Amino acid sequence: MPAFSALYIENQCRHLPRVxxxxxxxxxxxxxxxxxxxxxxxxKAQNFRLQKKRPALVLAKKHQHFVLPAPxxxxxxxxxSYYFSHLLNCPYDxxxxxxxxxxxxxxxxxxxxxxxxxKKISETIEKCGHEPSYFYAGYDSDSLALExxxxxxxxxxxxxxxxxxxxxxxxTKSAQIRSLLKHKATKNVIIALSFSPDQVSKQLEHxxxxxxxxxxxxxxxxxxxxxxxxxxxxxxxHKDYKTxxxxxxxxxxxxLDASKLHSVSTGLFRMPQTFFRNIVKLYPxxxxxxxxxxxxxxxxxxxxxxxxxMLKHCETALFDYxxxxxxxxxxxxxxxx
Amino acid sequence: MIHIVVALxxxxxxxxxxxxxxxxxxxxxxxxxxxxxxxxxxxGIGKSSAAAAVGYLQALNRENGPSAxxxxxxxxxxxxxxxxxxxxxRIQDRANxxxxxxxxxxxxxxxxxxxxxxxxxxxxxxxNSAYDMEAAAYYSxxxxxxxxxxxxxxxxxxxxxxxxxxxITKTFVNTLIENRIHEIKNLIATLxxxxxxxxxxxxxxxxxxxxxxxxxxxxxxxxxxxxxLQRTQVLFGNPLPCQAQTTNxxxxxxxxxxxxxxxxxxxxxx
Ligand code: SF4
Numbered sequence: 001m002p003a004f005s006a007l008y009i010e011n012q013c014r015h016l017p018r019v020x021x022x023x024x025x026x027x028x029x030x031x032x033x034x035x036x037x038x039x040x041x042x043x044k045a046q047n048f049r050l051q052k053k054r055p056a057l058v059l060a061k062k063h064q065h066f067v068l069p070a071p072x073x074x075x076x077x078x079x080x081s082y083y084f085s086h087l088l089n090c091p092y093d094x095x096x097x098x099x100x101x102x103x104x105x106x107x108x109x110x111x112x113x114x115x116x117x118x119k120k121i122s123e124t125i126e127k128c129g130h131e132p133s134y135f136y137a138g139y140d141s142d143s144l145a146l147e148x149x150x151x152x153x154x155x156x157x158x159x160x161x162x163x164x165x166x167x168x169x170x171x172t173k174s175a176q177i178r179s180l181l182k183h184k185a186t187k188n189v190i191i192a193l194s195f196s197p198d199q200v201s202k203q204l205e206h207x208x209x210x211x212x213x214x215x216x217x218x219x220x221x222x223x224x225x226x227x228x229x230x231x232x233x234x235x236x237x238h239k240d241y242k243t244x245x246x247x248x249x250x251x252x253x254x255x256l257d258a259s260k261l262h263s264v265s266t267g268l269f270r271m272p273q274t275f276f277r278n279i280v281k282l283y284p285x286x287x288x289x290x291x292x293x294x295x296x297x298x299x300x301x302x303x304x305x306x307x308x309x310m311l312k313h314c315e316t317a318l319f320d321y322x323x324x325x326x327x328x329x330x331x332x333x334x335x336x337x
Numbered sequence: 338m339i340h341i342v343v344a345l346x347x348x349x350x351x352x353x354x355x356x357x358x359x360x361x362x363x364x365x366x367x368x369x370x371x372x373x374x375x376x377x378x379x380x381g382i383g384k385s386s387a388a389a390a391v392g393y394l395q396a397l398n399r400e401n402g403p404s405a406x407x408x409x410x411x412x413x414x415x416x417x418x419x420x421x422x423x424x425x426x427r428i429q430d431r432a433n434x435x436x437x438x439x440x441x442x443x444x445x446x447x448x449x450x451x452x453x454x455x456x457x458x459x460x461x462x463x464x465n466s467a468y469d470m471e472a473a474a475y476y477s478x479x480x481x482x483x484x485x486x487x488x489x490x491x492x493x494x495x496x497x498x499x500x501x502x503x504x505i506t507k508t509f510v511n512t513l514i515e516n517r518i519h520e521i522k523n524l525i526a527t528l529x530x531x532x533x534x535x536x537x538x539x540x541x542x543x544x545x546x547x548x549x550x551x552x553x554x555x556x557x558x559x560x561x562x563x564x565x566l567q568r569t570q571v572l573f574g575n576p577l578p579c580q581a582q583t584t585n586x587x588x589x590x591x592x593x594x595x596x597x598x599x600x601x602x603x604x605x606x607x
Contacts, residue, residue, distance in 0.1 A: 006426060006441045030441065030449045032426050040438045045480035054442040199607035239606035285538050290568035292601040
């Protein structure tokens with residue numbers, strides 16, 4: 001469980017019951033008041049890598065941009081795709097994660113005014129009329145990783161249950177599924193789980209629960225009727241990637257029922273160059289970034305021929321287990337969760 | 338490298354003795370002491386003195402790589418007892434309202450508190466906070482050259498509504514710090530062990546200095562060289578892989594090209 005170094009609390013939200021609950025759970029920590037979370041989160045002279053060792057939790061209220069259009073190519077590829085972020089940053093520490101390059105601080109910012117998010121999501125759904133709409137909750141964080149404090153599922157699962165024309169995707173690497181299992185499976189809520197080969201995970205996905213814990217959790221969810229999706233994003237190029245990804249798929253599909261999956265996706269390593277440069281500055285000793293990267297339209301990427309080769313190989317291996325209809329390539333410039 | 342900033346010499350005496358510090362030779366506008374990797378500067382009272390002292394140490398250490406900063410001193414407090422030590426987790430400059438939040442991510446195991454930096458001695462203790470006369474200026478100056486996690490301020494309570502500031506003597510200040518030397522030592526040790534790996538990670542490649550003597554590198558090429566050497570070291574370790582041995586090259590340009598080509602063909606293995 002994350003051991004926060006401190007709690008920062010915006011004065012305007014201290015009185016909220018959700019905040020009071022968290023304060024009680026973290027009584028032993030310093031409680032530091034601030035006016036706006038940006039005072040703590042945004043200053044320049046901060047080091048994400050140092051902070052990642054013991055981040056603080058910042059409790060804040062969001063005032064605008066509750067719901068944003070999903071970046072082109074993100075998610076199932078449908079129109080009316082949106083994302084919302086109740087949480088910035090996540091307790092896991094994946095070296096390829098773009099958050100390290102995007103934010104100056106590794107502190108978690110939890111926006112506690114879920115009711116305002118709910119209002120804006122409702123308005124967005126209404127604007128879509130009869131058309132289905134899609135909401136992604138794991139773009140700036142891991143949807144479930146701080147669940148013990150955020151209780152995100154308790155608010156948003158019942159909320160989406162009441163709007164069947166909308167679909168919610170929770171994206172997570174967590175194996176803590178109690179918060180989901182205590183609710184009845186909701187048809188329009190998809191739990192997207194990201195997996196990487198064991199070796200990649202060990203080297204690059206620090207603090208992420210082991211494959212065996214996560215696949216066991218996935219199986220329980222599937223048995224409880226939850227609709228699962230699998231995400232292989234980003235595909236990480238390395239010497240043994242062919243056998244490693246084949247093994248990974250074989251292990252997953254020997255446990256999960258592929259016919260019940262909502263979708264499966266792959267995504268290439270693509271990161272805005274500015275984020276990439278920031279990450280290299282933070283981790284000059286990281287082998288993942290020491291090799292060669294190309295630049296394609298402002299994104300740092302593997303060389304084109306490597307991308308083509310990897311996609312071809314991984315897709316062929318995947319289609320041994322899943323129908324093409326549930327597969328898509330994620331085409332954004334950023335990977336989280 | 339740890340730079341300690343104190344306002345008064347009596348806040349420094351215990352530290353000078355404990356760390357066996359010697360006066361830094363030469364002409365300096367401030368009294369400076371040094372012992373190994375620790376430097377201590379006596380700034381004088383007030384914000385502008387503190388900022389100037391930090392600026393001076395920054396200039397002296399420009400070439401020495403990343404440093405940690407620690408402001409040590411006494412402070413008044415509305416509620417805390419005399420002699421209590423704490424780290425400042427929020428520093429406000431009362432004159433301009435600017436507020437800083439020194440990140441508390443290093444494992445200091447010390448109580449922390451709010452600190453308000455005032456321009457005149459605080460006698461009313463209006464808020465549940467500590468009061469000093471330097472921290473805000475010290476902090477805003479020090480974070481210009483260091484990441485905020487390595488810039489901290491530690492204070493010992495010297496006065497409160499029951500024991501007003503007028504009672505403070507030089508000996509009393511010395512005793513307050515002396516009684517907290519165990520905490521200060523731990524604090525310095527924590528900063529030291531955190532900055533060490535940070536400095537190592539950001540240190541230039543061991544061959545960098547030799548290589549820039551060998552051929553002429555433009556400033557841009559020097560930056561490229563630094564980066565390429567670091568990446569090569571991460572992937573191949575030391576010494577440089579054989580294709581990048583210096584004897585095979587005739588200029589900075591060809592050497593940089595070989596280093597870069599070596600990286601292109603490398604395949605990561607886990
Ligand atoms: S990739 Fe996902 S799980 Fe990993 S650190 Fe980023 S948000 Fe967290």
